[in-house]
Amino acid sequence: RVVNKREYCQQCPHLAAPPEMACTHEGTAIVELLDGDDVRVRGCPVAARGGPD
Template identity: 50%
Template sequence: MSPMTDDTRGDDDEIEFEEADGPESDDSADPLGDLASAVAESAGDEPDAETAAFDDLFDRQDTAEIDADRLWAELEGDDLPASTDASEVREVDKRAYCQGCDYLAEPPDVACTHADAEILAVPTIETVRVADCPFVLADEADDRER
């Protein structure tokens, strides 16, 4: 006998294959049958008790249709109004200034609560456009004195 020969199965042995159940198979035998049944039940007009209890945790509100192009333009800073006064506008690293600042508004707002300063835009993920930020202006003044 050669090392590559398999002696464990005789020539008369047959390999049996099980046929998959057809469309008439029982859903409960399927691994995801319970999930499919739950989804089918929840698709009806009447929610089940668990879904109703879950929905009670949230307030539903109507929202206006969102113009995705306009939203991205605003986020990228393309449609921002120009400053109407003689503001000192700078584009700075958000980590160096805003992220650790006590005047940064609570999320989800992106605003400065300092009386003299304003966040105008977030042109990139890493930068913000600020107007009259006393911390940025002080750092610039220190850099000029050096």
């Protein structure tokens, strides 16, 4: 699933501390940085439910 990193990842408590661009949620991975704003994620419950709270 492709998501906007500012709308999803940067609002999520599971984002690893900079400079690493990784997810700390068990079973979730940031697979690919697509451009300046979008990332491909796998197994992300936040993306699956439609966004951060």
